[in-house]
Amino acid sequence: MKVATIVGVRPEFIKMPIVTKEFRRLGIEEVIIHTGQHYDYEMDKIFFEQLKIPEPHYNLGIGSGTHGYQTGEMLKKIEEVLIKERPEIVIVYGDTNSTLAGALAATKIHIQVAHVEAGLRCFDKKMPEEINRILTDRISDYLFAPTERAVKNLEREGITSGVYFVGDVMLDVAMQNIKFAEKSSKILESIGLKKKEYILATIHRAENTDNRENLKRIVEAFVNSGEKIVLPIHPRTRKMLAQYLLLEKLESAKNVIVTNPVSYFDMLILEKNARKIITDSGGVQKEAYFFKVPCITLREKTEWIETVEDGWNFLAGTKKGKIVWAIENFEPKGKTYPHKFGDGKASEKIVKILSEKLLEKCDS
Ligand code: UD1
Ligand code: UDP
Secondary structure (H helix, E strand, C coil), rough: CCCEEEEECCCHHHHHHHHHHHHHHHEHHHHHHHEECCCCCCHCHHHHCCCCCCCEEEEECCCCCCHHHHHHHHHHHHHHHHHHHHEEEEECCCCHHHHHHHHHHHHCCCCCEEECCCCCCCCCCCCCHHHHHHHCCCCCHHHECCEEEEEHHHHHHHCCCEEEEEHHHHHHHHHHHHCCCCCCCCCCHCCHHHHHHHHCEEEECCCHHCCCHHHHHHHHHHHHCCEEEECCCCCCHHHHHHHHHCCCHHHCCEEEEEEECCCCCHHHHHHCCEEEEEEECCCHHHHHHHHCEEEEEECCCCCCHHHHCCCCEEEEECHHHHHHHHHHHEEEEEEEECHHHHHHHHHHHHHHHHHHHHHHHHHH
């Protein structure tokens, strides 16, 4: 009984270990295939070291490029590995180019696909992630939905077979790791931050980074707000800020602290102790909700609608005035309902279901 897991980017390295641990506990062999989509130390190896993930069996070294280049190269190389390894099931996470390439490579050679974080939709097909989600769900055999809403989204598209509401592995991961983070992280001291006296920000979405006007408005909102803002910067964003001649403005602002991307433990601590979070990340929106930190999202739409409905996430888009208003005034009133994202046992449920399916395959 063998499964193969395909990962390639930061959030996938964070989600995978908790599921991998379960496979190991049940004695199921797992081949880990890393596409190499992310490769800088702070975007890649740091998570393998900190979360004690075994070294990937394969690193395909695809690296950066256009969507067509990345997805095409991944498809070719993943197929070669899958033909050699012949796993019973391939597991993919989320909505990245690595996700889609992994699912497509597997299904074309009749290997079953399990999609973790299935059924999410933001209903904006201009986002590459939305295309990756829709296509991956369409060709998956097992669809592990993180929320009830995700199940409904799939139903609406006629996908009902193989769908399981298991909860969100990111809730499991955050809840399990926050206690280790609290013991080991020194990030607040090293940056010189006091709890609840700063705002944490992340930016990396293509529609923000690859559009000078959007990025300029975001930079101006940060600088004009006068609030202490900590920005662990994604390499994509650093590159585009430099290209648009905006990096110096940001780095020289007295109220903005720009750092390299941080480890997962440091990020959890920065999130939990922030007064507010400003982000365009999918994962960070949820972590803000899990830690009851008000979130301002630099997008017009989100796939994590629950966080908005419950009043903890404000969709500011990239309007300067709206961002500044939210930094000063946005205060959630109600409670958060983390159980909407499951009971913290998503990874156990996923592996239990997959192990039963593997047994059925062995018997047949
Ligand atoms: C990708 C995912 C996105 C996910 C994000 C997580 C797709 C289409 N996008 O976006 O859904 O939210 O990962 O962080 O799959 N770069 C480096 N070093 C690295 C990685 C990237 O310098 O280790 C730079 C390169 O200039 C590269 C750019 O960042 O061209 C974008 O990287 P890429 O992996 O294509 O997309 P992300 O924006 O990281
Ligand atoms: N994260 C991290 N260090 C950082 C920024 C983010 O460890 O410097 C973590 C964050 O806590 C979350 C995940 O990375 O668990 C989110 O990844 P990202 O924002 O890159 O992608 P998305 O979730 O939008 O796909």
